[in-house]
Amino acid sequence: MxxxxxxxxxxxxxxxxxxxxxxxxxxxxxxxxxxxxxxxxxxxxxxxxxxxxxxxxxxxxxxxxxxxxxxxxxxxxxxxxxxxxxxxxxxKKIPITPLDHYEYQISEVTNQEAPVLDINKIKKGIKLLPDGYSQIITLYLIEGYDHIEISEILGITISTSKSQYHRAKKKLIAIVNTL
Amino acid sequence: MDNFEKYIQKNKDQFDEHKVDHLKIWNQIETELETPKTISLFRKFSIVKVAATLLILIGAFSIVRFYKISEINFNSEKMIVNQELRDIDVYYKNLVSFQVQLVQKNTKLLPEEKKEFLSFMDELDEEYNTLKKEMTQNLNNEYILEAIINNYKKRIELIENLLKQINTPQNSNDNEGYIL
Incomplete structure (x- = not known):
């Protein structure tokens, strides 16, 4: 098959x-x-x-x-x-991995509510993510690459890929919940 | 994978929301594919670059080689001059020291006269040393070599004259003796 x-x-x-x-x-x-x-x-x-x-x-x-x-x-x-x-x-010198200062913002949304499962809001939320976060969310959830492949594509370590993805996801949920 | 992630993956088709102008992009792709001129131009450019690099390298190599050969010629010329100088030096030095010895051993000359004569020789020695120094500075070597030879000749001539003067009265007395 x-x-x-x-x-x-x-x-x-x-x-x-x-x-x-x-x-x-x-x-x-x-x-x-x-x-x-x-x-x-x-x-x-x-x-x-x-x-x-x-x-x-x-x-x-x-x-x-x-x-x-x-x-x-x-x-x-x-x-x-x-x-x-x-x-x-x-x-274009657009960062492909998120800047550090976003990490501090993430800490504010650690105990977040259950995410809103609305595809239109999620699409909008991804567009509102900072550069770097939107790319890693796209690569993992939409394009279907695993963290090994993402690490190769972005030239980062696997653990960085994982940690950045989790931060990006938290940020996305926080944004979607406010929409 | 949590529900949020599963939900996105399940609905990922909905992210394909954009449409593209197929023909516009295809025309550009086709034009690019049909004209591998960019490659051939690039290759031509590469060939020109390689040729230019080779020319520069050959040029640089020739210049270095030219200077090396000049240096070798210059060094060999220097060696020949040095050899010539050594030969002349050895020949005249022996001759002069032999004649100086003759003067020193001569019993007819007073020690003061000997001293005065040899001090004159020292002056010529000084002149000789100066000429030799100039020779190492690579001035007009031929001219200096000639000057060194003249210096030696002058010394020899002076010694010969001196020895002649010492011997002449003695000979005339002898002749007179015979006449008488």
């Missing part, structure tokens, strides 16, 4: 490797919206996300021969998009 998932769109991928522009376009159509949303959640701006998507697809098609079905094509492509988004944030 897992093998089948890994080989999803194999024909399109193989034709794209051979340089077939039509297959490349079909792959692009299948993934562009998902990747655009991944990027916009990371960089926070539509224009920046468009740049990231464009660069990511160009790189993906150029490096497609290095794709060996060790994961799904979507996961492989998403990792490119995430890395490009992180690089974009670094270029």
């Amino acid at each position: 897992e093998t089948n998932i890994i080989y999803t769109h194999k024909k399109l991928v193989e034709n794209s490797k051979a340089g077939d522009r039509n297959s490349q376009y079909q792959l692009y159509e299948l993934y562009v919206n998902a990747m655009f949303n991944v990027s916009i959640r990371m960089v926070g701006s539509k224009e920046d996300a468009e740049d990231v998507i464009q660069e990511s697809f160009i790189e993906a098609f150029r490096k497609l021969n290095s794709f060996r079905y060790e994961s799904t094509f979507g996961s492989w492509l998403k990792r490119i998009v995430i890395n490009k988004s992180i690089n974009h944030l670094k270029l």
Whole structure:
């Protein structure tokens, strides 16, 4: 079963490797919206996300021969998009891990109430999170990376990833509960 | 994983709320993929950079080599001059010391006369030392070498003249003896 998932769109991928522009376009159509949303959640701006998507697809098609079905094509492509988004944030000097002063604010919300389970409020709350917190919440809860993968993506230790995630989550709950 | 986390994961599809202008971005991607000129330009630029680097390296190497060769030539020239100087020195030094000994051993000269003559020799010795110093400072070596030789010649000439003067009256007396 897992093998089948890994080989999803194999024909399109193989034709794209051979340089077939039509297959490349079909792959692009299948993934562009998902990747655009991944990027916009990371960089926070539509224009920046468009740049990231464009660069990511160009790189993906150029490096497609290095794709060996060790994961799904979507996961492989998403990792490119995430890395490009992180690089974009670094270029813009936006912190990808939270600043220390937020830690002090977190201590004020330690004994918080049960979180409000409202997806619209949560979406709004994530957007209100400081830079760094929104990225780690996105990577863990929405993109589905574990702390080992997040540590690699952000260039931090696994324990830092865990502690930052917990702080971010507390902050998010505090924000959502006020909305 | 708590309920909050589970809730978000369950509803993560709802975060995909943005739509993108497919064709606009694809056109840009296609243009970029069809024109690998950026790569070839980059490669050309790289080639130019490599060529320029090589040229600079060759240039630098040539300059260093030129100076090294000049230095070697200069050093070998210096060695030849030094050798020449040593040869001349040995030859004339032996000649002068031999003649000075002749003067010193000469019984017909008074000690004062000997002293006066040898002090004159010392003056020429001083001049010789100055010339030798100048030689190490690499001034006009040929000219200085000539001056050193002249210095030696002058000393030899003076000694020869002196010895001649000492011996001449004795010879004339002998001749007179025979005439008589």
